Amino acid sequence: MATQVPFVRAQRPKKQREVSAFPDRGGRAAGWWLYLIPGLALLTFVVLIPLVWNVYLSFTEYRGIRPPEWIGLENWVKLIGDEEFWASFRNTIAMIVAMVIVPTVLGLLIAAVLFDIVGRKFGGRTASFLRATYYLPQILPVAVAGIVIGWILRPQNGALNEILGYVGLGDLAHNWLGSPDTALLSIMVVLIWVQLGYPVVIFMAALQRVDPELYEAAELDGAGWWQRFRAITVGMIRPEIFVVTLTCTIAALKVFGPIYVLTRGGPGTSTLVPSYYAYSEFFQSQQVGYGATIATALTILIGIVAVFFLRAQSAAERADREGL
Template identity: 60%
Template sequence: PRQGVALLFRTRASSFLRACYYLPQILPVGVAGILWNWILNSQTGAINRILAGLFGMDKTPDWLGDPDLAIYAVMLMLVWSQIGYPVVIFMSALGRVDPELYEAASLDGAGWWRRFSAITLPQIKPEIFVVVLTCTVAALKVFGPVYMLTKGGPQSSTLVPSYYSYINFFGKSQIGYGAAIASVLAIVIAIVASVIMVFQNRSAAREREGALIV
């Protein structure tokens, strides 16, 4: 099965598949929010219809109205809308890994996990750092899914800093407080990005030192 999937991605169908994965990334957040409101609707949503049909559930979850579930609904939309970016990045990264390295490792008796940890991960490490950095920043400053799905509710269970700042700016006209929240969020994002970049630079330095030793 793995070889079949790999072959499929090397054929002309790979462009179509990449486009399908990347399509949610370019959808306007308003369109994506309307779509997910339909999917997650507690009465007529597709997910609850499937659950009721497959498992005969009389009471289906209220994904957007339950404080314990709403944050996961927001996370689901965020992951769906952002998944195309890392998929395209990693597909490009895997395309530049020399297949002869895998063949040599296989001849030496290396299993799939050994090949993955010793060949694939080191080869795509720069892309891993880029994806971790960009996706972490996107998660920290998330606004669109919260605005479209829950408006910070229910019971403030999805009240993220960016939306809280928006409420104070435009809802309560507390400009100073909203600006303070936005400033703190920007500082946190800068710190997290700096930490990730420090780890990336140290990893690159160790690789250069290893190459010089060899």
């Protein structure tokens, strides 16, 4: 919240109509739309038309060969009663924990510590080397990650079970991805590993625009590290925190690659997620209509989450501007 910034600014009385930040006199408001033409044109072809198409397919019976046949709400009714669909949504909550909550909180702490303690006391090189290491899993193609992780976690002579054997914990050896009780947890650990570097890099880039004098002033005022972290770090890089939480939440809702390469949703439905479910209906069961229904439902959910985030964000930004 803006109120955590310890320097109180004069409040402007009334909210104004949003106007361009670029005060050219000759320019017309409509002119700004010219800049959106290439972006919007591409968007229309690659996203908007397929989106509408997909919504249409969700009202049809379509197996990919004969033309789609209109069946009204049948798919949607089936969806509401579909146990597998709800199971996949329950797993999505686990994905949000593993891809949003843990990485953002941990990433914030790591970024602050690397920037503020490691960077200042042990040199920027050490800090950037560590940051690069945390970022490594992010540059790993998911196809490759699937090979490596599957191989570490596999039951016979997988690296993890071997390590447990070495340190005398051989009893804990397990078919990590193959048994219903550990599959989801294993996937979550993998996703945290993959995801962590992203907030670390974004937050450290954001910290560069925080004025070091702010920290020094706070230090003089007797603020401890934790207080400075909460009041300055978190307050100043709030735009990036929004960006990271939103993009990670979206990624968690539509996570597909890691599930596809590691478990294919199994065993049973223990790691099934909506987008994998949609994919399997599209391409394995050839139930294109029903697959489109799942995908559309997922899109609607993601859309609602995004609108919620964006409104919160623009409210915060406006509050910031008015506070200036």
